[in-house]
Amino acid sequence: MAVWSIVNFLALKSDIRLDAEYYQPLFLQFESLLKETEFPIVNIGSLVKEGYRVVYENTRILDEDFDSEYHVKFLQAANVLSGFPTIEQSSMGWVSRNDWNRYPQGRMKPGEILIEVKGKAEKVAMVPDDFLGEVLVTGTLYKMLIDEEKVDRHYVFVYLLSKFGYSFRDRGKTNTLISYVNKDDLYSIPIPIVPRDIQAEIAKDYQRAYSSYERSKSLYTEAEALLLHELGLDTLDLSTQKTYVANFSETVEGDRFDAEYFHPEKRHIQEQLNAMPGESIGYYFTSVNELLHPPAKDTKEKVYNYDLTHALRFFLNKDDVDLISTHELGSTKKRFQQNDIVISRLRSYLEEIAIVKTDSQFKCVGSSEFFIFRSISQLVSPELLLVYLRSSPIQKVLKWCQDGSNHPRFKDAELLELKFPNCLFNIQKEVQDLIHQGIGVHQEAKVLLEQAKHRVEQMIVGEHAADEYPS
Numbered sequence: 001m002a003v004w005s006i007v008n009f010l011a012l013k014s015d016i017r018l019d020a021e022y023y024q025p026l027f028l029q030f031e032s033l034l035k036e037t038e039f040p041i042v043n044i045g046s047l048v049k050e051g052y053r054v055v056y057e058n059t060r061i062l063d064e065d066f067d068s069e070y071h072v073k074f075l076q077a078a079n080v081l082s083g084f085p086t087i088e089q090s091s092m093g094w095v096s097r098n099d100w101n102r103y104p105q106g107r108m109k110p111g112e113i114l115i116e117v118k119g120k121a122e123k124v125a126m127v128p129d130d131f132l133g134e135v136l137v138t139g140t141l142y143k144m145l146i147d148e149e150k151v152d153r154h155y156v157f158v159y160l161l162s163k164f165g166y167s168f169r170d171r172g173k174t175n176t177l178i179s180y181v182n183k184d185d186l187y188s189i190p191i192p193i194v195p196r197d198i199q200a201e202i203a204k205d206y207q208r209a210y211s212s213y214e215r216s217k218s219l220y221t222e223a224e225a226l227l228l229h230e231l232g233l234d235t236l237d238l239s240t241q242k243t244y245v246a247n248f249s250e251t252v253e254g255d256r257f258d259a260e261y262f263h264p265e266k267r268h269i270q271e272q273l274n275a276m277p278g279e280s281i282g283y284y285f286t287s288v289n290e291l292l293h294p295p296a297k298d299t300k301e302k303v304y305n306y307d308l309t310h311a312l313r314f315f316l317n318k319d320d321v322d323l324i325s326t327h328e329l330g331s332t333k334k335r336f337q338q339n340d341i342v343i344s345r346l347r348s349y350l351e352e353i354a355i356v357k358t359d360s361q362f363k364c365v366g367s368s369e370f371f372i373f374r375s376i377s378q379l380v381s382p383e384l385l386l387v388y389l390r391s392s393p394i395q396k397v398l399k400w401c402q403d404g405s406n407h408p409r410f411k412d413a414e415l416l417e418l419k420f421p422n423c424l425f426n427i428q429k430e431v432q433d434l435i436h437q438g439i440g441v442h443q444e445a446k447v448l449l450e451q452a453k454h455r456v457e458q459m460i461v462g463e464h465a466a467d468e469y470p471s
Helices: 023-034 097-104 153-161 163-171 183-187 196-231 250-255 264-274 308-312 380-389 392-401 414-415 422-461
Strands: 041-043 048-052 071-075 092-098 114-115 124-126 135-137 141-146 190-192 278-279 285-288 302-306 323-325 332-337 341-346 353-356 363-366 368-375 420-422
Touching: 023 163, 023 190, 041 302, 048 124, 048 183, 071 097, 092 097, 114 153, 124 153, 153 163, 153 196, 153 422, 163 422, 196 380, 196 422, 264 302, 264 392, 264 420, 278 422, 285 414, 332 368, 341 380, 341 414, 353 380, 368 414, 380 392, 380 422, 392 414, 420 422
Parallel strands: 071 135, 302 363
Antiparallel strands: 041 190, 048 141, 071 092, 114 124, 114 141, 278 420, 285 368, 302 323, 332 363, 341 353, 341 368
């Protein structure tokens, strides 16, 4: 359905934005609503104590674990979660310590708000107060430290996540293929300054939500620790071995000639697993390749569309994405369903593996880079396979199975041929319970965050009117 708005030339912004997207009716409506609020309105830029976006030159991002004496971690936009607005530190890349010394303004600090300003330009996160370590932040994220003498940073953060903050962030985008939000547009986002006691209440709402999110992570971590202990691999020695030998027959069998494929870490883990009784993963699960090609015309079919970064968290939920018509997809997707396991074959170090928990009548689709594993046996639960695939030993195997330099990928056959030890049946019920609890607590975190966002929106337009405007 077409929408339009007419804007007088005199109403154009001082920077003369002539693109029609900047003057969408919803943006103009929200702008008008803010003018009617009883609270003073300021631009976010006036609340920023420090703000930087660093452009790195000749920086090489690596996906291996390195000695921190020579390397530091590097936060990319992919490490900012979509399901809950926070960062995932475990799957960061690494850069040379020389970059840490060259770009001090790129260093991540506790309490900073990170805003994606290039690419999709949609994500927002806040660095935890207890953050420790040395991390540089990618140039696609803008780092913003709020002056807390002026306003509570949690309130600013929740406002940016609200329908108002999101709309004004979206309004600032330029370009079509690769979105970009410049500093001036970012800093010009209007924000009402509500009383300090209300800011404090909103901050408490967010902190409760974040505590639930952390509890969800700890439940998953508990499940993985239980699995590793049962395998006896929680104390596995994977010391670096600088030289190793592979027979020619092994290269023929594996159809690979690259040294990485025969890395001692991978071989040692596989030897440990193969010594245990059990079947291959392919005995219990199959790889499904059901494609959805976007139709030329609207068929009225709607789907939930997930990208790879949604699988950074250990499950996919329907609340993470919006329903869209299949003809709007733009590219071929893979279909999947409840209790399938989706596995990104691209950049294994990000651990983009998740179980599908949509509980919806609508079908789900995702990136063609996903492998879809579906159960063909009742013996192994998808939850148990999920934790097994995301565990550190299996991730090491996938790391050395990758092929390619710029966009390293592995094959689904590498996973299906892996041994699934019988001993894991001993902990299957306990792992299932922990995963279900983790999903439930995460949903609770989402509800608490939505309540915080709704409280902000109610302050601006009133208790009943807040629901009248689209998210």
